[in-house]
Amino acid sequence: MGLPRFCPRLLSCTLRTPNVASSLSVSTHLRVPGPVSQLRMASSTPRFAEGEDPQRLGLDTQSLLQQGWALDAEGMAVTKTFHFKSYFKAVSFVNLIASESSSKKHHPTMTVRIGSVDVHWTTHRPRGLTHKDIAMAQHCDNGAGLMGAVETGQGLKCGPSP
Structure with missing residues (x-):
């Protein structure tokens, strides 16, 4: 499992995890709560x-x-x-x-x-x-x-x- 990557312009994180069923990666965008x-x-x-x-x-x-x-x-x-x-x-x-x-x-x-x-x-x-x-x-x-x-x-x- 990869670590979250901080995206300062979007204030979101991308977590890339390998898909066990295939060699594709799945990206999940998580909103960062709270003030900047x-x-x-x-x-x-x-x-x-x-x-x-x-x-x-x-x-x-x-x-x-x-x-x-x-x-x-x-x-x-x-x-x-x-x-x-x-x-x-x-x-x-x-x-x-x-x-x-x-x-x-x-x-x-x-x-x-x-x-x-x-x-x-x-x-x-x-x-x-x-x-x-x-x-x-x-x-x-x-x-x-x-x-x-x-x-x-x-x-x-x-x-x-x-």
């Missing part, structure tokens, strides 16, 4: 884009990692999940990020849930982490404080109230 920042199959080494200062960015990246950010599987992006007590606060946080990212012409991938927002920063050209990703991640941390972010588990969840 909870995935611990991430790289431990950041990969910076060509032209960036690895010493300077390395320190800033380590600071982000100590604040709850994680590197993606390739080490080319930083991700974090922010939790909020209301859907409105989560959407307001997204709008705060959208406003700044529009002015900087650098946009994240975001997933909004009822009480949380997953944020993923990377640079596509040149490929890898850049000062823009680090600066925008810091902006997210500052904005989350302004929007009333809460600890994991304290955010709004779907379902009936207790």
Whole structure:
């Protein structure tokens, strides 16, 4: 039996097992539950884009990692999940990020849930982490404080109230 292969873009895993009846392989796609920042199959080494200062960015990246950010599987992006007590606060946080990212012409991938927002920063050209990703991640941390972010588990969840 093979080991699951992590697919960061699809957030799914592929498990290939040999079919005993024949020589074919069977693929099963498993959805990875939970927010992106909870995935611990991430790289431990950041990969910076060509032209960036690895010493300077390395320190800033380590600071982000100590604040709850994680590197993606390739080490080319930083991700974090922010939790909020209301859907409105989560959407307001997204709008705060959208406003700044529009002015900087650098946009994240975001997933909004009822009480949380997953944020993923990377640079596509040149490929890898850049000062823009680090600066925008810091902006997210500052904005989350302004929007009333809460600890994991304290955010709004779907379902009936207790």
